[in-house]
Amino acid sequence: MIRATFKSLAARKVRLVLSSLSIVLGVSFVSGAFVLTDSLGKVFDDLFSTTNQNVAVDVRGDKVTSGQQGDVRALLPASLVDTVAKVDGVREVQGQVEGSAQLVDKKGKAVTTGGAPTFGFNWYDSDLLMSGQIVDGRAPTGPTEIAVNAGLAERADFKVGDKAPVLTDSPLKTYTIVGIVTFNGKKSFAGETDIFFDTATAQQVLNLENKFTQITVAAQDGVSQQELRKRVAAVLPDNTQAITGDALAKEQSSDVKQGLGFFNTFLLTFALIALFVGAFIIFNTFSMLVAQRTRELALMRALGASRGQVNRAVLLEALVVGLLSSLIGLAAGVGVALGLKALFGVFGAQLPDAPTIVATRTIIASFVVGTGVTAAAAIMPARRASRVSPLAALREAATPDRSLKRQTIGGGILLVLGALAMTKALRDGGLQLLGLGTLLAFIGIAMLSPLVSKPIASGIGKLFSRRLPGRLGRENAVRNPRRTAATAAALMIGLALISAVTVLGSSLKASVAKTISGAVAADLVLNTQSNGFPDAVLEQAAAEPGVANVAGVKVDGMQLCDNASCSRGKQVGVTAFPASALGDLVNITKVEGSVDLNSGTLLVSESAAKKAKLKPGDTVTARFARSNPEKLTIGGTYKTNQLVGDYLVDGSKAKNFSAQRNVAALVSVKDAKDVPAVRKELNKALAGYPNITVQDQSEFVDQTQGQVNQIVTIINILLGLSVIIALLGVINTLALSVIERTRELGLLRAIGMARRQVKRMIRVESVLICTFGGLLGLAVGSVFGVALQQALKGQGVTELGFPVVTLAIYLVCAALAGAVAAALPARRASRLNVLQAIATE
Numbered sequence: 020m021i022r023a024t025f026k027s028l029a030a031r032k033v034r035l036v037l038s039s040l041s042i043v044l045g046v047s048f049v050s051g052a053f054v055l056t057d058s059l060g061k062v063f064d065d066l067f068s069t070t071n072q073n074v075a076v077d078v079r080g081d082k083v084t085s086g087q088q089g090d091v092r093a094l095l096p097a098s099l100v101d102t103v104a105k106v107d108g109v110r111e112v113q114g115q116v117e118g119s120a121q122l123v124d125k126k127g128k129a130v131t132t133g134g135a136p137t138f139g140f141n142w143y144d145s146d147l148l149m150s151g152q153i154v155d156g157r158a159p160t161g162p163t164e165i166a167v168n169a170g171l172a173e174r175a176d177f178k179v180g181d182k183a184p185v186l187t188d189s190p191l192k193t194y195t196i197v198g199i200v201t202f203n204g205k206k207s208f209a210g211e212t213d214i215f216f217d218t219a220t221a222q223q224v225l226n227l228e229n230k231f232t233q234i235t236v237a238a239q240d241g242v243s244q245q246e247l248r249k250r251v252a253a254v255l256p257d258n259t260q261a262i263t264g265d266a267l268a269k270e271q272s273s274d275v276k277q278g279l280g281f282f283n284t285f286l287l288t289f290a291l292i293a294l295f296v297g298a299f300i301i302f303n304t305f306s307m308l309v310a311q312r313t314r315e316l317a318l319m320r321a322l323g324a325s326r327g328q329v330n331r332a333v334l335l336e337a338l339v340v341g342l343l344s345s346l347i348g349l350a351a352g353v354g355v356a357l358g359l360k361a362l363f364g365v366f367g368a369q370l371p372d373a374p375t376i377v378a379t380r381t382i383i384a385s386f387v388v389g390t391g392v393t394a395a396a397a398i399m400p401a402r403r404a405s406r407v408s409p410l411a412a413l414r415e416a417a418t419p420d421r422s423l424k425r426q427t428i429g430g431g432i433l434l435v436l437g438a439l440a441m442t443k444a445l446r447d448g449g450l451q452l453l454g455l456g457t458l459l460a461f462i463g464i465a466m467l468s469p470l471v472s473k474p475i476a477s478g479i480g481k482l483f484s485r486r487l488p489g490r491l492g493r494e495n496a497v498r499n500p501r502r503t504a505a506t507a508a509a510l511m512i513g514l515a516l517i518s519a520v521t522v523l524g525s526s527l528k529a530s531v532a533k534t535i536s537g538a539v540a541a542d543l544v545l546n547t548q549s550n551g552f553p554d555a556v557l558e559q560a561a562a563e564p565g566v567a568n569v570a571g572v573k574v575d576g577m578q579l580c581d582n583a584s585c586s587r588g589k590q591v592g593v594t595a596f597p598a599s600a601l602g603d604l605v606n607i608t609k610v611e612g613s614v615d616l617n618s619g620t621l622l623v624s625e626s627a628a629k630k631a632k633l634k635p636g637d638t639v640t641a642r643f644a645r646s647n648p649e650k651l652t653i654g655g656t657y658k659t660n661q662l663v664g665d666y667l668v669d670g671s672k673a674k675n676f677s678a679q680r681n682v683a684a685l686v687s688v689k690d691a692k693d694v695p696a697v698r699k700e701l702n703k704a705l706a707g708y709p710n711i712t713v714q715d716q717s718e719f720v721d722q723t724q725g726q727v728n729q730i731v732t733i734i735n736i737l738l739g740l741s742v743i744i745a746l747l748g749v750i751n752t753l754a755l756s757v758i759e760r761t762r763e764l765g766l767l768r769a770i771g772m773a774r775r776q777v778k779r780m781i782r783v784e785s786v787l788i789c790t791f792g793g794l795l796g797l798a799v800g801s802v803f804g805v806a807l808q809q810a811l812k813g814q815g816v817t818e819l820g821f822p823v824v825t826l827a828i829y830l831v832c833a834a835l836a837g838a839v840a841a842a843l844p845a846r847r848a849s850r851l852n853v854l855q856a857i858a859t860e
Contacts, residue, residue, distance in 0.1 A: 039340050039343065039344040039347075040344075040744075040747050041293075041296070041297035041300045041301070041744040041747050041748060042294070042297050042301065042340070042341060042344035042345070042348065042389050042392065042393055043344045043347045043348045043351065044293060044297070044348070044740060044743070044744055044747075045290060045291075045293040045294035045296075045297045045348065045388075045389070045392070045740075045744065046294070046344060046345050046347075046348025046349065046351075046352070046385050046388060046389040047347075047348040047349075047351035047352045047354070047355045048286070048289065048290035048293055048352075048355055048740060049287060049290040049291075049294070049348070049352070049384060049385055049388055049389075050348060050349045050351075050352025050353075050355070050377075050381050050384070050385045051286075051290075051351075051352040051353070051354075051355025051356040051358070051359060052283055052286035052287050052290055052355075052356075052359070053283065053352070053378065053380065053381040053384060054352050054353055054355075054356040054375060054376065054377055054381060055283075055286070055356040055359055055360060056279045056280075056282060056283040056286075057376040057377075057378050057381065058356065058373035058374060058375055058376045059279055059373050060272075060275070060276050060279055060376075061373060061374060061376050062209055062373045062374075063209065063271075063272055063275040063276070063279075064272050066208050066209060067267075067268040067271045067272045067275075068268055068272075069150070069202075069203055070150040070202075070208075070268075071264045071265075071267055071268040071271075072264075073147040073148060073237050073264075074148065074235045074236070074237065074264035074267060075236055075237055075238035075242070075244045075247050075248075075263065075264050076235075076236040076238070076244065076247050076248045076251050076261050076262070076263060076264065077233055077234070077235055077236070077261070077262050077263075077264060077267045078095065078099070078103060078233060078234040078235075078236065078251060078255065078259065078260070078261050079092050079095070079232075079233045079234075079259070079260060079261075079262075080092040080093025080094055080095055080258055080259055080260075081093050081258045081259065081260060083578065083642060083643075083644050083645075084575075084576040084577055084578045084590055084642065084643070084644050084677075091575075091576060091644040091677040092232070092233075093258045093259070094227065094230040094231070094232065094645070095114070095230060095231045095232070095233065095234060095259065096229065096230065096231075097114060097222075097229045097230060097231060099114075099231070099234060099255075099256070099259075100112050100113075100114045100231070100234055102254055103234055103236060103251055103254065105254075106247075106250050106251050106254060107250060108238055108239050108242035108246065108247050108250055109236055109237070109238065109239065109247070109251075110147070110237045110238055110239045110240075111145060111147050111148060111236070111237040112234060112235070112236050112237075113143050113145055113148045113149070113234070113235050114141075114143075114218070114231035114233075114234050115140070115141065115231055115232055115233050115234065115235060116139075116140060116141040116218060116221040116222055116225060116227055116230075116231060116232060117138065117139070117140055117225075117232045117233070118138075118139045118187070118188065118221070118224075118225030118226070118227065118232075118678075119136070119137055119138065119139055119187070119188075119225075119550055119678065119680075120137060120138065120139025120185055120186065120187045120214040120216075120224070120225070121137045121185065121186040121187075121212070121214075121549065121550045121710070122137075122167065122171060122175055122177075122183050122184075122185055122186075122212065122214060123183060123184040123185070123186065123191075123709055124175040124176070124177075124183075125175070125176060125177075127706075127709050128709045129186060129549055129550070129709045129710040130171065130174060130175050130212060131548075131549055132210055132211060132212055135209060135210040135211040135212070136211045136212075137211065137212045137214075137549070137550060138211055138212065138213045138214065139185075139187060139214050139215075139216065139221065139224070139225050140213060140214070140215050140216070140221065141215070141216060141217065141218040141220075141221035141222070142158050142159055142166055142198075142215035142216065142217060142218075142221075143218060144158060147237045148235045148237055150202055150203075151168070151200040151201065151202050151213070151215070152200065152201055152202070152203070153166065153198045153199070153200055154169065154199055154200070154201050155178075155179050155198065155199040156179035156196075156197050156198035156199055157197055157198050158197070158198055158215075158217075159197055159198065159215060159216055159217050159220070160197075160217055161217065161220070162217075162219070162220045162223075163192075163193075163194055163195055164194060164195050164196075164197045164216075164217070165183075165185065165194040165195070165196055165197070165198075165214050165215060165216055166196070166197060166198030166199065166200050166214075166215040167183075167196055167198075167199065167200065167212070167213065167214055167215070168199075168200045168201070168202070168206060168207050168211075168212065168213040169199050169200065169201045169206035169207070170206035170207035170210070170212070171207070171212040171213065171214070172196070172199050173206065174212075177196055178196070178199075179196055179197060179198065179199060180195070180196065180197075181195075181196050182194065182195050182196070183196055184707065185214060185224075186550060186552070186708070186710060187224040187225060187553070188224065188225055188226040188553055188678065188679045188680055189223065189224040189226070189553055189555075190553055190555035191553075191555070191707045191708055192224070198215070200213065200215060226678075226679050236251060244263035244264055244265060245263060248261050248262065248263050286359065286737075288454075289737040289738060289740065289741075291388075292512070292513075292516065292738065292740075292741050293740045293741045293744055294388060294389075294392050295392075295458070295461070295512065295741075296509045296512050296513060296741040296744045296745055296748075297392065297396075297509075297744050297748075298392050298393075298395065298396040299396070299465065299505060299506075299508050299509040299512075299745075299748065300509055300744065300745075300747065300748035300751060301337070301340075301392070301393050301396035301397060302396040302397070302399065302400065302505065303502065303505040303506055303509075303748065303751075303752055304751055304752075304755065305333065305336075305337065305396070305397045305400035305401070306399075306400045306403070306501075306502075306505070307502070307752070307755045307756070307759065308400075308755070309333065309400045309401075309403055309404040310759070316329055316404050319332075326405035326406065327405070329401075329404050329405040330401045330402060330404065330405040331401075333397060333400060333401035333404050333405075334394060334397055334398070334401045336397070337393050337394050337396070337397030337401070338390060338393070338394055340393055341389050341390035341391070341392070341393030341394055342386065342389075342390055344389050344393065345385050345386045345388075345389030345390055346386075348385060348389055349377075349381070349382060349385040349386070352377075352381070352385065353375055353377070356375070362733075362736065423469055423470065423500075423501075426466050426469070427466070427467060427470060429466055430462075430463045430464070430465070430466025430467040431463065431467065432463070433459045433460070433462050433463030433466065434459070434460055434463030434464060434467065435463075436456075436459050436463075437455075437456045437457065437458070437459030437460030437461070437462075437463055438456070438460060439456070440452055440453075440455055440456030440459065441453060441456035441457060441460060441806070442456075442806075443456075444456055445806065445807070445810035446810065457803075461512050461515070461799075464508075464511070464795070464799055465504070465505070465508035465511070465512075468504040468507065468508055468511070468795060469500040469501050469503075469504040470500075471795075472497075472500045472503045472504040472507065472791055473497045473500045473503075475791050475794065475795075476493070476496045476497050476503060476787045476788070476791050477493065477496075477497045479787055479790050479791065480492070480493030480496060480497070480783070480787050481493070483783045483786075483787075486779075487772075487776065488772075488776040488777070488779035488780040488783065489779065489780075489783050491767075491780045491783075492779070492780040492781065492782070492783025492784040492786075492787065493783065493784075493787065495756070495760075495780070495784045496783075496784045496787040496788060496791075502752065502756075503787075503788055503791065504791075506748055506749055506752040506788050506792070507788050507789070507791045507792030507795065508792070508795075509741075509744065509745035509748045509792070510742065510745035510746070510748075510749070510788075510789060510792030510793065510796060510833065511792045511793075511795040511796040511799065512741060512745070512796070513738060513739075513741035513742035513744075513745050513796065514742065514792065514793055514796025514797060514800060514829060514833060515795075515796040515797075515799040515800035515803065516738050516741070516800065516803075517735050517738050517739075517742070517796075517800065517829065518796060518797050518799075518800025518801055518803075518804060518826060518829065519800040519801075519803035519804040519807065520731055520734050520735060520738070520804070521731065521735070521800075521804070521822055521825055521826065521829075522800065522801055522803075522804025522805065522807075522808070522820070522821060522822065522826075523804050523807045523808060523811075523816075524727055524728070524730070524731035524820075525820030525821065525822040525825075526804070526808040526816050526818060526819050526820040527727045527816055527820075528724040528727050528728075528820060529818035529819070529820035530661075530815060530816045530817050530818045530820075531661075531720060531723050531724055531727065532720050532724070532818075533817065533818050534660060534661055534662050534815065534817075535662060535716060535719060535720050535723070536716065536720070537606060537608075538605055538606055538607065538660050538662045538663065539604070539605065539606075539662065539685065539716055539719070540602075540603065540604055540605060540606050540687070541604045541605075541685035541686055541687050541716075542686060542687050542688045542691070542694050542697075542715070543685075543686040543687075543688065543694065543697070543698055543701065543713055543714065543715060544683060544684070544685060544686070544713075544714045544715070544716070544718075544719045545560065545681075545683060545684035545685075545686065545701075545705070545711050545712075545713060545714075546683050546711070546712050546713075546714050546719060546722065547681075547682065547683065547710045547711050547712070548710060548712075549710050550680060550710060551573075551678070551680030551681050551682050552680060552681055552684075552708055552710065552711055553679065553680060553681070554571065554679070554681070556571075556681070556684065556705060556708060556711065557569050557570075557571050557681065557684055559704050559705060560684065560686060560701055560704065560705070562704075563697060563700050563701060563704060564700075565688055565689055565690065565693045565696065565697035565700070566686055566687070566688060566689070566697060566701075567687045567688060567689040568599075568600060568603055568604060568686070568687045569684055569685070569686050569687075570596060570597045570599075570600035570604050570605075570670070570684060570685050571597075571670070571681035571683075571684045572594060572595070572596055572681055572682055572683045572684065572685070573594070573595040573596075573670070573673040573676055573678075573679070573680070573681055573682065574592060574593065574594050574595070574664065574682055575592075575593060575595075575643065575644055575673075575676035575677055575678065576590055576591070576592060576593070576644065576677070577590075577591055577592070577593035577641055577642070577643055577666060577668075578590055578591075578641065578642040579591055579631070579639055579640075579641055580639075580640040580641065580642060580648055582640075583640060583648065584648065585640065585642045585648040588640075588642070589631075591627075591665065591666055592664055592665065592666065593643075593664070593666040593667070593668055594663055594664040594666065594667050594668070595667075595668050595669065595670050595672050595673035595676065596616070596663075596667060596668075596669075596670055597669070597670035598615070598616035598617060598669045598670070600685065601614065601615075601616060603687060604685040604686075604687055605662075605663065605685065607622075607657040607658070607660060607663060607667075608657055608658040608660075609655055609656075609657055610625045610655070610656040610657055610658055611634065611635050611655055611656045612634075612635025612636070612653070612654055612655025612656060613635070613654050613655045614654070614655045614657055615654065615655075616654065616667070616668070616669045617654075617669055618669050618671050618672065619650075619651060619652055620651065620652050620653070620654035620668075620669070621639065621641065621651040621652065621653055621654065621666060621667070621668055622653075622654055622655055622656070622657060622666070622667040622668075623653060623655075623656050623657075623665065623666055623667075624656065624657060624658070624659040624660065624663075624664070624665040624666075625656050625657065625658055625659050626659045626665070626813045626814070627659075627665035627666065628653075628656045633653050633656075634653065634656070635653050635654065635655050635656065636652070636653060637652070637653045638650055638651070638652050638653075639651055639653065643672065643675035643676060644675065644676055644677035645674075645675045645676065645677065646675035651668075659813065659814075659815055660815070661814075661815035686701070694715070698713050698715070701713045742836075745792070746789075746836055746839075746840045749785055749788055749789060749836075749837065749840040749841075750840045750841075750843060750844060752788075753781060753784065753785055753840070753841060753844035753845075754843070754844045754847065756784075756844070757781070757844050757847055757848045761851060761856045761859045762856060762857060762859045764777065764848055764851055764856055765851060765852075765853050765854075765855070765856025765857040765858075765859065766856075766857060768851065768853045768856070769853050769857060774849035774850070775849070777845070777848050777849040778841075778845040778846065778848070778849050779845075780845075780848075781841050781844055781845035781848050782837075782838055782841040782845055784841070785837040785838065785840050785841035785844075785845075786834050786837040786838055786841070787837070788837060789833045789834055789836055789837030789840065790830070790833060790834045790837065792833065793829065793830045793832075793833030793834065794830065796833075797826050797829060797830060801821070801826070805819060808820075
């Protein structure tokens with residue numbers, strides 16, 4: 020049986036190529052996701068081990084809260100450097116200043132990184148603890164000098180001696196570039212930009228007067244990291260901690276890998292979707308092959324092969340196909356990793372260059388997933404092959420059509436279970452439960468789809484029935500509802516997910532438009548795409564003659580404490596806004612209590628208050644990034660507003676935020692008719708800040724909606740892989756169908772059907788299959804999209820957007836894809852030798 024199995028594979032290798040391609044694509048996406056994230060992980064492992072190689076001890080403040088750039092820790096007094104330096108066993112001590120700084124290039128545009136940080140540091144001369152080296156020029160020594168990393172200098176076309184404006188927490192200032200820095204030969208660590216000031220200047224412009232963010236310590240020879248850490252910890256004040264250099268490197272690497280883990284999960288989700296779609300193609304392929312080989316399998320049974328041997332023979336074929344597909348997919352994963360990197364680069368996310376890492380887990384995962392999916396999809400066809408009676412099979416050329424009763428009952432049960440799981444996940448949260456529910460729902464819908472495939476395909480087919488090829492193509496599409504449904508199901512899944520994302524994206528955009536129009540009362544918005552801007556911008560804007568009021572918006576993390584010392588608590592985001600501007604520039608809708616702000620009150624959104632069980636009059640202990648724990652009174656609650664956030668404090672509290680930059684500012688004009696003129700003057704006054712755009716409400720809405728569009732586009736591109744796989748399935752089904760109907764096609768040609776008529780017949784069949792899959796996918800996806808919008812109402816997605824035109828375009832594209840997918844099978848069918856085809860059994 021084993022020899023027979025391999026001979027069967029060799030004889031039908033061409034028929035299995037397209038079905039195996041679906042597994043190859045899915046596995047390549049899996050391996051590509053692992054290769055990309057493992058390669059990036061290697062970059063950061065090397066980075067942190069290199070930068071911390073001489074650090075024996077790192078002194079830092081306790082974690083206070085989480086801000087825009089991650090964990091925020093208490094600052095260290097500058098005097099602590101001298102205290103640590105006196106500890107026995109210390110060789111060198113350096114205080115470090117870290118903040119955010121962004122260079123303005125020669126074209127007057129802020130240099131962006133596509134998501135990588137834009138760092139501002141202090142420069143100190145140290146061969147032990149300074150990770151960078153000056154390769155051109157010298158170190159900065161005064162308040163007007165900076166050094167920049169080589170990657171930034173290259174990107175912005177700067178050299179030593181050039182002058183460049185720099186955006187920091189302080190007003191915009193122009194500096195002279197006096198040095199170019201590399202890091203052990205690298206132009207940057209991981210695509211970030213680094214600007215170095217002298218220590219005093221860094222502390223001033225980064226809002227860290229007489230403070231350090233951390234202190235690094237090098238040990239004398241013979242003193243271990245653990246021993247020195249104990250000695251240093253003994254002299255540290257409260258709210259300060261010391262960890263070893265090794266622990267610091269591991270912690271930094273772990274933090275980055277956690278982020279990469281989310282990225283990997285994101286990519287693997289789409290890979291698994293592609294494999295799920297591929298499973299339908301494998302199932303359909305083996306079902307058709309088993310039907311075509313009924314006589315062959317029956318002859319094996321007649322010669323003594325048992326049911327188990329036939330079953331195992333078909334499964335062995337699937338395993339071989341899965342193994343070969345996994346091997347090819349694993350190799351192709353390297354190319355997919357490069358493609359994914361390029362894709363994210365197109366959308367502005369510049370990932371660092373990295374060595375190609377193919378880890379053991381990548382190899383194992385590729386083979387397990389690829390082989391497992393292929394074998395699982397072939398189980399039902401294998402069982403069906405083993406259950407055919409030898410004598411009955413020898414009398415009949417094909418297996419009789421089976422009742423849909425059991426399949427319908429099973430599909431209905433799975434659909435109900437899936438819907439219940441999805442409902443619970445959307446109500447209570449839980450991505451894993453949501454994924455399981457979606458999987459069950461899709462399988463259930465696929466099992467039920469034969470019930471509607473015949474009437475829908477027949478109805479659509481009437482559009483092509485004016486001529487004989489169209490009528491025959493329609494009859495071919497409806498003659499086997501199971502096959503049509505199984506082929507269309509793969510396309511249905513891809514289009515359903517794309518449609519759901521599109522409906523949700525449209526709803527997000529509609530909700531954004533309503534939220535902004537209802538919440539923003541300002542005439543103009545000062546908006547920024549990166550790093551924010553200092554309060555000096557607000558002062559410049561307020562000085563313009565036609566401006567009535569200006570209010571900056573600042574956001575940060577805040578800890579709602581469970582005890583007086585704030586040793587435990589919940590991290591939340593908080594927005595600071597001037598109390599005087601509420602009602603004038605921003606509207607919030609009161610639910611309970613009062614929405615008047617002062618320095619001792621905290622306003623909470625309706626949804627956050629319900630979740631945290633807070634009500635007006637309650638007192639909470641809160642801690643901001645740069646303050647001690649303090650008592651705040653819940654002044655009132657307001658309708659959830661994504662623009663404002665869940666927690667709102669008076670602008671006076673922003674002085675305790677970790678960053679002093681405004682993420683936006685709202686401007687009202689004294690006379691409405693002067694808005695265009697005031698806008699023009701603001702553009703002139705703020706020309707030195709290239710990261711600021713002066714916008715009216717409609718432009719602000721458009722820009723925000725553009726960000727939603729970008730996310731939807733990325734997701735749909737990744738989901739497009741499943742659609743491509745589905746189209747391969749259509750090609751494969753048609754190709755196998757042509758082989759199955761060789762005699763029939765020969766007879767049609769013999770009685771006068773022209774080659775172009777044969778092509779049209781195959782093309783109509785393909786278009787009907789894809790149109791059916793498209794209609795089913797749009798219907799299912801629309802339901803999923805509406806369900807997601809309803810579930811997210813509490814998170815601000817209050818409006819349902821239904822993009823009818825976009826969905827109609829998807830349907831047209833599905834039909835056109837069907838015509839393209841039919842090209843090769845139609846060409847083969849039209850070129851069959853008539854006499855040989857008629858003689859085929």
